[in-house]
Amino acid sequence: MIPRHQTILFVVLLVASITLGAVLWTTLDRAHKRLLASEESAPTQAPQVAPSEQATLMVANDADNSVAPRVFSLPLPQNPEARARAVLGKLLDLYCAPGSGHPVPDGASSVSQVFLLPVTAVSASSTAGAGRAATGSSRAAGGNSAGGDELAVVNLAGAFVSGHPSGLETETLTILSICATLHANFPNVTEVRFLVDGQQRATLAGHADLTRTYLTSETVPTEGAHS
Amino acid sequence: MRGRKRIPRLFFSALSLERMRRTGNLTSAIAALLALSAPIVFAQAPPAERFVVVLDAAHGGADSGASINGQSEKAYTLALGVRLRSLLMARGIDVVTTRESDTTVDPAQRAAIADHANAQACLTLHASESGSGAHVFVSSLAPAQQAAMLPWKTAQAAWTQRSVALAGVINSALTHAGMTVTLGRIALPAIDSMTCPAVAIEVAPGQSSDGAGTGSLDDPDYQARVADALAAALVEWRSEERGGRQP
Ligand SMILES: [Zn+2]
Numbered sequence: 310m311i312p313r314h315q316t317i318l319f320v321v322l323l324v325a326s327i328t329l330g331a332v333l334w335t336t337l338d339r340a341h342k343r344l345l346a347s348e349e350s351a352p353t354q355a356p357q358v359a360p361s362e363q364a365t366l367m368v369a370n371d372a373d374n375s376v377a378p379r380v381f382s383l384p385l386p387q388n389p390e391a392r393a394r395a396v397l398g399k400l401l402d403l404y405c406a407p408g409s410g411h412p413v414p415d416g417a418s419s420v421s422q423v424f425l426l427p428v429t430a431v432s433a434s435s436t437a438g439a440g441r442a443a444t445g446s447s448r449a450a451g452g453n454s455a456g457g458d459e460l461a462v463v464n465l466a467g468a469f470v471s472g473h474p475s476g477l478e479t480e481t482l483t484i485l486s487i488c489a490t491l492h493a494n495f496p497n498v499t500e501v502r503f504l505v506d507g508q509q510r511a512t513l514a515g516h517a518d519l520t521r522t523y524l525t526s527e528t529v530p531t532e533g534a535h536s
Numbered sequence: 537m538r539g540r541k542r543i544p545r546l547f548f549s550a551l552s553l554e555r556m557r558r559t560g561n562l563t564s565a566i567a568a569l570l571a572l573s574a575p576i577v578f579a580q581a582p583p584a585e586r587f588v589v590v591l592d593a594a595h596g597g598a599d600s601g602a603s604i605n606g607q608s609e610k611a612y613t614l615a616l617g618v619r620l621r622s623l624l625m626a627r628g629i630d631v632v633t634t635r636e637s638d639t640t641v642d643p644a645q646r647a648a649i650a651d652h653a654n655a656q657a658c659l660t661l662h663a664s665e666s667g668s669g670a671h672v673f674v675s676s677l678a679p680a681q682q683a684a685m686l687p688w689k690t691a692q693a694a695w696t697q698r699s700v701a702l703a704g705v706i707n708s709a710l711t712h713a714g715m716t717v718t719l720g721r722i723a724l725p726a727i728d729s730m731t732c733p734a735v736a737i738e739v740a741p742g743q744s745s746d747g748a749g750t751g752s753l754d755d756p757d758y759q760a761r762v763a764d765a766l767a768a769a770l771v772e773w774r775s776e777e778r779g780g781r782q783p
Binding site: 518 | 602664671676716719720723
């Protein structure tokens with residue numbers, strides 16, 4: 310016969326171990342849920358481990374129809390195409406910021422991709438912009454010592470294009486500042502073409518031609534302000 | 537050669553002599569008589585003092601252009617063109633327009649109309665809510681020599697220097713009217729094919745410091761001020777052209 314006090318002790322220990330088990334189970338479940346939730350709010354991109362570097366942005370201003378250089382320090386990836394996209398993203402972030410001199414909505418998400426391709430003899434000879442007033446550095450003096458000339462293909466987001474203000478000046482400035490910014494940071498880029506959601510499109514917002522190849526040599530700042 | 541050139545000259549002089557005899561204008565009749573005996577070199581003098589301006593209201597038809605306070609840019613440019621035309625005609629300037637209604641006119645047709653008009657100035661009119669004042673553009677084509685045969689897509693290259701001069705006159709007139717003006721170069725298929733001094737003008741809202749009116753694009757005072765300034769610019773351009781300034 311088991312003594313009475315031993316039976317009581319056994320029951321108490323059994324209840325205690327079941328309770329402890331239940332507590333442990335719920336704690337574990339809660340911790341798991343918390344872990345999942347924190348993973349969802351984490352950035353999808355890898356953390357910016359790249360060191361900050363200087364980039365020259367050619368910033369447009371509607372008030373005097375100008376494009377002027379401004380130097381920024383920002384983390385830039387090593388891959389040239391990702392780097393070009395990051396630089397243009399910063400430029401477009403400036404345009405959608407409050408008080409922008411060239412207001413355009415959407416910011417960095419406006420540039421979906423940038424592709425850098427070698428300029429072939431064929432594309433160079435069929436360039437639509439040939440014969441334009443070359444007001445800046447010529448193609449020959451483009452400063453590309455290492456490697457040949459490059460064509461940058463900028464794939465813009467459809468939302469950016471449909472939200473872009475319409476007008477000769479505003480559209481031309483967006484195009485010129487993108488081309489000049491690419492050339493300022495990638496001297497090998499001598500030609501720029503545009504796509505919208507991967508497709509060719511006639512104009513940016515009814516005025517600036519998106520079917521032609523832009524030469525970076527012709528995208529230096531314009532005459533500027535006259536009051 | 538000389539004889540062949542002389543025949544139409546004699547013919548028209550005789551015609552005008554007969555007309556003037558009938559209308560009784562003695563001075564003109566004497567002038568016509570003198571013309572009959574004038575040396576052939578006068579036949580190469582500039583033709584009649586006809587001064588033609590082409591007004592090209594941008595967009596139209598399927599192409600609405602920008603949205604301006606709920607109105608379409610195509611309607612705005614047409615209204616500005618009509619207003620400017622009456623101001624110019626009142627000043628004795630002949631006007632040719634590329635469209636008179638809400639119709640689609642492609643850039644090649646616009647340039648063809650302008651080239652056919654043999655005009656002394658061609659203005660392409662745009663409007664935009666972006667920026668302020670007036671944005672004046674000249675073709676970005678590099679200047680080229682005039683030639684008998686010009687490539688269609690870059691015909692304006694032979695005229696860019698005069699176009700820059702015209703833009704300067706327009707800049708002065710708009711500035712004089714209290715507007716802020718920006719000057720730039722642009723690749724626009726319509727003006728790139730024009731064989732005349734050609735300028736694209738984009739009217740943007742005026743600034744409150746501009747003086748009279750709100751400066752809003754739909755403000756009738758502002759519209760009138762813009763049209764008056766452009767008319768004054770073209771009158772000034774006519775006197776400069778007649779003053780013997782050649783490219
Ligand atoms: Zn327009």
